[in-house]
Amino acid sequence: MPCRTTDELNELVHEAKKYTDGGKVADYIPALAKANPEELSVAIFHDDGSCVSAGDIQQKLTLQSVSKVLTLALALIDYGEEAVFDKVGYEPTGDPFNSIVKLEFSPSKPLNPMINAGALAVTHMIKGNDSDERFDRILSFIQELAGNSSIGYSQEVAKSEYETSDLNRALCYFLRQHGVIDEDVEELLKVYTKQCAIEMDCLDLARIGCVFAMDGLEPVTNRRLIPAHVARLCKTFMVTCGMYNASGEFAVRVGIPAKSGVSGGIMGSVPNRFGIGILGPALDEKGNSIGGIKLLERMSAKYNMSMF
Amino acid sequence: MPCRTTDELNELVHEAKKYTDGGKVADYIPALAKANPEELSVAIFHDDGSCVSAGDIQQKLTLQSVSKVLTLALALIDYGEEAVFDKVGYEPTGDPFNSIVKLEFSPSKPLNPMINAGALAVTHMIKGNDSDERFDRILSFIQELAGNSSIGYSQEVAKSEYETSDLNRALCYFLRQHGVIDEDVEELLKVYTKQCAIEMDCLDLARIGCVFAMDGLEPVTNRRLIPAHVARLCKTFMVTCGMYNASGEFAVRVGIPAKSGVSGGIMGSVPNRFGIGILGPALDEKGNSIGGIKLLERMSAKYNMSMF
Amino acid sequence: MPCRTTDELNELVHEAKKYTDGGKVADYIPALAKANPEELSVAIFHDDGSCVSAGDIQQKLTLQSVSKVLTLALALIDYGEEAVFDKVGYEPTGDPFNSIVKLEFSPSKPLNPMINAGALAVTHMIKGNDSDERFDRILSFIQELAGNSSIGYSQEVAKSEYETSDLNRALCYFLRQHGVIDEDVEELLKVYTKQCAIEMDCLDLARIGCVFAMDGLEPVTNRRLIPAHVARLCKTFMVTCGMYNASGEFAVRVGIPAKSGVSGGIMGSVPNRFGIGILGPALDEKGNSIGGIKLLERMSAKYNMSMF
Amino acid sequence: MPCRTTDELNELVHEAKKYTDGGKVADYIPALAKANPEELSVAIFHDDGSCVSAGDIQQKLTLQSVSKVLTLALALIDYGEEAVFDKVGYEPTGDPFNSIVKLEFSPSKPLNPMINAGALAVTHMIKGNDSDERFDRILSFIQELAGNSSIGYSQEVAKSEYETSDLNRALCYFLRQHGVIDEDVEELLKVYTKQCAIEMDCLDLARIGCVFAMDGLEPVTNRRLIPAHVARLCKTFMVTCGMYNASGEFAVRVGIPAKSGVSGGIMGSVPNRFGIGILGPALDEKGNSIGGIKLLERMSAKYNMSMF
Known part of the structure; x- marks a missing residue:
C-alpha cells in the first residue's frame, strides 16, 4: 500500500534524517554549498492526483543531474531511439561520478546518457535555432511534465556552474574531437548549465516522477505527455x-527507477503507482543524497516498492 | 499474454535463427567449439507447470556463467546478504567480459558477483568439507530448482575448462592477495569448473527461470525453494x-532478468509469469547468444515481457 | 668517429630510405598530409661548426613536438626547476601518443613535459604580456639557438592546427580544472599551435641539437645560450x-637524447660531439619518422653514438 | 673526481641519513620488516679495484628487484636480444610498483623487464633442467660478477616470499594465459623467490655495479664477464x-644507471668509472631507499656523476 498519511511519512523522514550527519553538501559551486545539510523533505504524488509530503516542502532545489532523464526523453521524442543511441551508449559504468574523461568513453562515444559526457551529447540534440530557444524548449517540456508553468531556473546557479564548467568543457571538446557533437561548445554549455539550474520543489519533482510511473500519462487527466516507449526507456536508464556508481546497490536495496542530482534531489517512479520527489542536500561519497537514500530504503520496505 | 502455442514460438525461432550467421561459437575449450552454430532452441515454463518449446529441445547445454546466479542464491541462503557483499560489490561494469584483472576489481573486491572474479568469490563461500562436498551441494540445489534429479555435469567440459583456467587462476590469486578468499586455489577451481559444466536441457533451464520468476516458489506445488528476498536480489543482478557488458542494452530492448553463458545458454525470468531457457551457441562479440538475444527481443515485444 | 664525409652519410640515408614504405605521413591536418613520404634528409652539425648533410637539405619542416624541448628549456630559464616541476611530472609513460586524457595525468598534474598535456602546461609558463609577445619570445629563443634570425613559422600549419585542436582544448580545460593553468585557453592554444608550426631546415635543427650536445654552449663561439643544468635536464627528458612510447626501445637501439615530431622531424644530440637534424615524413605507428629511426640506428652503430 | 676518501663519504652519508625518518621499511614479509630503518651504508668500487665505504658495511642485504638486472643479463647471454624482447617490451611505465596486473601489460607482453611481470618472464628463460639447476646458474653468475664465491641466499627470506607470492602467482598465470611462459608456475616462483633472496653486502653490490660500469669487464683483471652490448643494454633499462616509477626523476636528479630493491638496496654504475652499492632499508612511497636516493643526489652533484 502506498503511503497516504502524513504522520507515517513524517516518521520515516525523522528516522532517515539521522543519517544526514554522515554526508556533506556539494561545495564545488557557492550556490549549492549554501544548502542546509540537515534538511530532508519528500513528496509523494499518486496517479489519482492526491499527494502526501513531509519536511520543508516549500524548499526549492535545482535539478542538476535529474535533468538528464528529462532531456533524454525530449531528445528521444525529437529524434527517435536510433539517432540518440548513435551518439551515446546503453551501458552502466562502475566508475565514480568524478571519473575523468577516459572512463566516460567507450572507444567512440559516451557510455550512457546519465554520465556528464552522455548528457552533454543528448542536450546537443535538443532542437532550436539558438541556445535560448533550445533551453526554452527544455523548460516548457519540464513545466508541462510538472503541470506548473511557474517553474524557472536559478540564474545564480546557472551562472556559477557555467563559470566552473572546465571539466564539462573538456568533455565537450572530447565529444567534438570524436565527432559526437559539432556545435559551438560554449553555446552547448549555456543550455546545459541552465538545464541543471532549473528550480522546483519536491512536489513538482514527485509529479514528474508520477508521469514516468504512468508510462508518460499525465496524472488525473491521463493525457499523454511522453510516448510510452520513451517513458519506459528512460526508466530503464534510471534503474x-x-x-551514479551506486546504481547497482540502489537496485538491490530500493529497486525503483530513480535519478539523483548533486543538489541532493532524487526523483523516483514507482511503476503504475506514484512518483517521489526528495530533497536532502547532504551527499554520500558517491554523490547521492544520504538521507534521501535511507528514506527510500525504508519506504521501499514499508510500501513494497521494489520492481524486483 | 504468454505464448502457449508451439506454432507461434516456432515462427519466432525461425526468424531469430537468421541472425546466427553473424555469431560464432566459443572456441576457447574444445568441448564448446564442437557446438552447432546454427542451432537455436527455446523452452517456456509457466507457473502452472505447462510448457511450450521450439527447436531441438533434447539438446543439452552446460551452464557456464548461468551458474553464477545459482551459486549466488546458495551463498545468500548460507550466509546472508551482509557476509556475501562483504566479499563482492553491487555495481555493473561497462567493461568487456574478457577484460583483464584490474577491470574486475574495485579497490578492494570484485565489482559484482556476475563477473568471473566475483563468481569465484561467491563459490568460495559455498559450504562443505571438501571440493566434492561443496560441488555436490551446488548440484543438489540445482537439481531441486529444476525438479530433475538426473541433472549431472560434463566431465569432459569440466576437465577441459580446468586445464585452461589460467585466467581464472590469476583472478583467484588476486582474490587471495586481497584477502577475499583464503582457500587453496586449485580446490576452488575444481568446484568452479564443475559448476560451469553442469549440464541440462532448455526445459530444465526454463523451469529454474520460473522459480526465480515466482520469487523462489516451485511451480505447480508452490513449495518454497529460495527465500523471496534472495530470489529478488538475484533477479536484480540479472537485470x-x-x-555481460550488453546488460544495459538488453534492459532497454528486452527488459527481463536474464543470465547468459558462453555455451550459448540464456536463462530468463518474467516476473510472476514464466521462465525461459534458450540454447543458441553462436555468440556475438560480447559473449551472448546472438540468436537468443534476437529471439528474446521478439518475444518481449510480442508478449509484453519488459519490466520497465 | 663522427661522420665527416657526405658519401658515407648518403649511403646510410640510401639504406634507411627503404623503410619509408612501411610508414605514412601524418594526415590529421592538411598541411602535414601534403609531405612526401619517400623523403629522408639529414644534417650533422659538429661542435666546431663544420657540417655534413644528405638528402634534400633545403626542405623545411615544422617543429611540432620537437618544440616541446625548446619551450621546456625557456620555461626552466624563466622560472627554475622547482616552479616548472610543480606543474608537470618527471615520469615517462608507456602509453601511446594518442592516448586520451586520463593517461596523460597522474592524480594532479601531467606525467611529463613531453606529452601534450605537459607541453601545454610548460607553454603556459612562457612569460609575455599577451600571446603574441609570448610567441615572439619562443621564436627569438629558437632563432638564437639556431643562429638563424630568418626562422619563422608556417601560418598555414598554425591555422590548420588551431582549427583542429579539440583534443588539446580538452587537455587545456582539464589542466585548468586541476589548477595547473589559469589562463584563457584560446590564448594558450594560439601560442602553442604557432610554436608547433615554427619552420626550419635540417641544418637549423642539427645546430640546435649541437647546442644541447654542448650543454648549452653555442658551437664555434662557445657563447652560453642555455645554462648547463637546463640543457642537461632537457637531454634527460629527451632520453x-x-x-613517444618508443623511447625505451630507442634508448636501447640508438641511445642518444632525441626528440621527434609528427612532421617527421627528429632532433638529436650526441653529448660533446654533434647535433643531428632529420626530416622523414613517413611515420611508424607510434608517430616517429620510420626512416629517421632506421637512419639513427645505423648512425649509432657506425659512429658509436650511444651514451649507454 | 670520484670519491677516494672515507671521510668525505662518511659526511655525505651523515647528511643523507637525516632523511631516513621520512621512510619506512618494507613490511610485506617478516624478514624485511626486521631491518633497521635508520641504517645507511655505501660502498664505491673503482675500476682499478680500490674501494671506499661508509656506514655498517658488514650488513647484508637481499637483492630483491636488483636481481632483475642480473637475470636479464644472463637471459640475454643465453638467448640473445631478439628472443628476450619477443617476451618482454622496452617501455617504461609511469605506474606505481604496486600497480595491478593490467598496468604491467601491453596488449601481449609485459611492458619491460624491470617490473615484476617482465622479470618473471625473464627468469622463465634461464636455462637448466630443473628449478635448482636454474637457480644455481643465476647464483654462480652473480658470484662471478661479484668475485665472491661465498655469496648465497637467505632461506628465510626466500621461504617467506614464496609463501606470500600470490600477486606474483597471479602475474605468472596471466603470463601463461598469454603464452609468454609455459612452465609450471610454482617451479618458476621457486627460482624467482630464491633469486630475490640472494644475499650480499654493499661491497659485493658495488663490485657488480663496477662490472656494468666497465661494459662487462671484471675490474682489475679486465676479464670479460658480460658481452659489452649486453652490459650496455642492461644499463639502458637501469636508466x-x-x-620504479621514480626513474624519470632519478634520471634528472642523479643521472646514472641504477637499480633499487625493496630491501633498501641500490646498485649504481657510473660509466667507465665506478660501481656503487647502497643499503638503506627505509623506503619512500615509491619503494626506493629514501636515504639511498638522497645520498646518490649528493654524490652525483659532488662527483659529477650524471651521464646527461
Whole structure:
C-alpha cells in the first residue's frame, strides 16, 4: 500500500534524517554549498492526483543531474531511439561520478546518457535555432511534465556552474574531437548549465516522477505527455545508471527507477503507482543524497516498492 | 499474454535463427567449439507447470556463467546478504567480459558477483568439507530448482575448462592477495569448473527461470525453494549485470532478468509469469547468444515481457 | 668517429630510405598530409661548426613536438626547476601518443613535459604580456639557438592546427580544472599551435641539437645560450620520453637524447660531439619518422653514438 | 673526481641519513620488516679495484628487484636480444610498483623487464633442467660478477616470499594465459623467490655495479664477464626503468644507471668509472631507499656523476 498519511511519512523522514550527519553538501559551486545539510523533505504524488509530503516542502532545489532523464526523453521524442543511441551508449559504468574523461568513453562515444559526457551529447540534440530557444524548449517540456508553468531556473546557479564548467568543457571538446557533437561548445554549455539550474520543489519533482510511473500519462487527466516507449526507456536508464556508481546497490536495496542530482534531489517512479520527489542536500561519497537514500530504503520496505 | 502455442514460438525461432550467421561459437575449450552454430532452441515454463518449446529441445547445454546466479542464491541462503557483499560489490561494469584483472576489481573486491572474479568469490563461500562436498551441494540445489534429479555435469567440459583456467587462476590469486578468499586455489577451481559444466536441457533451464520468476516458489506445488528476498536480489543482478557488458542494452530492448553463458545458454525470468531457457551457441562479440538475444527481443515485444 | 664525409652519410640515408614504405605521413591536418613520404634528409652539425648533410637539405619542416624541448628549456630559464616541476611530472609513460586524457595525468598534474598535456602546461609558463609577445619570445629563443634570425613559422600549419585542436582544448580545460593553468585557453592554444608550426631546415635543427650536445654552449663561439643544468635536464627528458612510447626501445637501439615530431622531424644530440637534424615524413605507428629511426640506428652503430 | 676518501663519504652519508625518518621499511614479509630503518651504508668500487665505504658495511642485504638486472643479463647471454624482447617490451611505465596486473601489460607482453611481470618472464628463460639447476646458474653468475664465491641466499627470506607470492602467482598465470611462459608456475616462483633472496653486502653490490660500469669487464683483471652490448643494454633499462616509477626523476636528479630493491638496496654504475652499492632499508612511497636516493643526489652533484 502506498503511503497516504502524513504522520507515517513524517516518521520515516525523522528516522532517515539521522543519517544526514554522515554526508556533506556539494561545495564545488557557492550556490549549492549554501544548502542546509540537515534538511530532508519528500513528496509523494499518486496517479489519482492526491499527494502526501513531509519536511520543508516549500524548499526549492535545482535539478542538476535529474535533468538528464528529462532531456533524454525530449531528445528521444525529437529524434527517435536510433539517432540518440548513435551518439551515446546503453551501458552502466562502475566508475565514480568524478571519473575523468577516459572512463566516460567507450572507444567512440559516451557510455550512457546519465554520465556528464552522455548528457552533454543528448542536450546537443535538443532542437532550436539558438541556445535560448533550445533551453526554452527544455523548460516548457519540464513545466508541462510538472503541470506548473511557474517553474524557472536559478540564474545564480546557472551562472556559477557555467563559470566552473572546465571539466564539462573538456568533455565537450572530447565529444567534438570524436565527432559526437559539432556545435559551438560554449553555446552547448549555456543550455546545459541552465538545464541543471532549473528550480522546483519536491512536489513538482514527485509529479514528474508520477508521469514516468504512468508510462508518460499525465496524472488525473491521463493525457499523454511522453510516448510510452520513451517513458519506459528512460526508466530503464534510471534503474541501470540513475544513482551514479551506486546504481547497482540502489537496485538491490530500493529497486525503483530513480535519478539523483548533486543538489541532493532524487526523483523516483514507482511503476503504475506514484512518483517521489526528495530533497536532502547532504551527499554520500558517491554523490547521492544520504538521507534521501535511507528514506527510500525504508519506504521501499514499508510500501513494497521494489520492481524486483 | 504468454505464448502457449508451439506454432507461434516456432515462427519466432525461425526468424531469430537468421541472425546466427553473424555469431560464432566459443572456441576457447574444445568441448564448446564442437557446438552447432546454427542451432537455436527455446523452452517456456509457466507457473502452472505447462510448457511450450521450439527447436531441438533434447539438446543439452552446460551452464557456464548461468551458474553464477545459482551459486549466488546458495551463498545468500548460507550466509546472508551482509557476509556475501562483504566479499563482492553491487555495481555493473561497462567493461568487456574478457577484460583483464584490474577491470574486475574495485579497490578492494570484485565489482559484482556476475563477473568471473566475483563468481569465484561467491563459490568460495559455498559450504562443505571438501571440493566434492561443496560441488555436490551446488548440484543438489540445482537439481531441486529444476525438479530433475538426473541433472549431472560434463566431465569432459569440466576437465577441459580446468586445464585452461589460467585466467581464472590469476583472478583467484588476486582474490587471495586481497584477502577475499583464503582457500587453496586449485580446490576452488575444481568446484568452479564443475559448476560451469553442469549440464541440462532448455526445459530444465526454463523451469529454474520460473522459480526465480515466482520469487523462489516451485511451480505447480508452490513449495518454497529460495527465500523471496534472495530470489529478488538475484533477479536484480540479472537485470543490472546478467548479459555481460550488453546488460544495459538488453534492459532497454528486452527488459527481463536474464543470465547468459558462453555455451550459448540464456536463462530468463518474467516476473510472476514464466521462465525461459534458450540454447543458441553462436555468440556475438560480447559473449551472448546472438540468436537468443534476437529471439528474446521478439518475444518481449510480442508478449509484453519488459519490466520497465 | 663522427661522420665527416657526405658519401658515407648518403649511403646510410640510401639504406634507411627503404623503410619509408612501411610508414605514412601524418594526415590529421592538411598541411602535414601534403609531405612526401619517400623523403629522408639529414644534417650533422659538429661542435666546431663544420657540417655534413644528405638528402634534400633545403626542405623545411615544422617543429611540432620537437618544440616541446625548446619551450621546456625557456620555461626552466624563466622560472627554475622547482616552479616548472610543480606543474608537470618527471615520469615517462608507456602509453601511446594518442592516448586520451586520463593517461596523460597522474592524480594532479601531467606525467611529463613531453606529452601534450605537459607541453601545454610548460607553454603556459612562457612569460609575455599577451600571446603574441609570448610567441615572439619562443621564436627569438629558437632563432638564437639556431643562429638563424630568418626562422619563422608556417601560418598555414598554425591555422590548420588551431582549427583542429579539440583534443588539446580538452587537455587545456582539464589542466585548468586541476589548477595547473589559469589562463584563457584560446590564448594558450594560439601560442602553442604557432610554436608547433615554427619552420626550419635540417641544418637549423642539427645546430640546435649541437647546442644541447654542448650543454648549452653555442658551437664555434662557445657563447652560453642555455645554462648547463637546463640543457642537461632537457637531454634527460629527451632520453626518457623523447620518442613517444618508443623511447625505451630507442634508448636501447640508438641511445642518444632525441626528440621527434609528427612532421617527421627528429632532433638529436650526441653529448660533446654533434647535433643531428632529420626530416622523414613517413611515420611508424607510434608517430616517429620510420626512416629517421632506421637512419639513427645505423648512425649509432657506425659512429658509436650511444651514451649507454 | 670520484670519491677516494672515507671521510668525505662518511659526511655525505651523515647528511643523507637525516632523511631516513621520512621512510619506512618494507613490511610485506617478516624478514624485511626486521631491518633497521635508520641504517645507511655505501660502498664505491673503482675500476682499478680500490674501494671506499661508509656506514655498517658488514650488513647484508637481499637483492630483491636488483636481481632483475642480473637475470636479464644472463637471459640475454643465453638467448640473445631478439628472443628476450619477443617476451618482454622496452617501455617504461609511469605506474606505481604496486600497480595491478593490467598496468604491467601491453596488449601481449609485459611492458619491460624491470617490473615484476617482465622479470618473471625473464627468469622463465634461464636455462637448466630443473628449478635448482636454474637457480644455481643465476647464483654462480652473480658470484662471478661479484668475485665472491661465498655469496648465497637467505632461506628465510626466500621461504617467506614464496609463501606470500600470490600477486606474483597471479602475474605468472596471466603470463601463461598469454603464452609468454609455459612452465609450471610454482617451479618458476621457486627460482624467482630464491633469486630475490640472494644475499650480499654493499661491497659485493658495488663490485657488480663496477662490472656494468666497465661494459662487462671484471675490474682489475679486465676479464670479460658480460658481452659489452649486453652490459650496455642492461644499463639502458637501469636508466629508463631502474627506480620504479621514480626513474624519470632519478634520471634528472642523479643521472646514472641504477637499480633499487625493496630491501633498501641500490646498485649504481657510473660509466667507465665506478660501481656503487647502497643499503638503506627505509623506503619512500615509491619503494626506493629514501636515504639511498638522497645520498646518490649528493654524490652525483659532488662527483659529477650524471651521464646527461
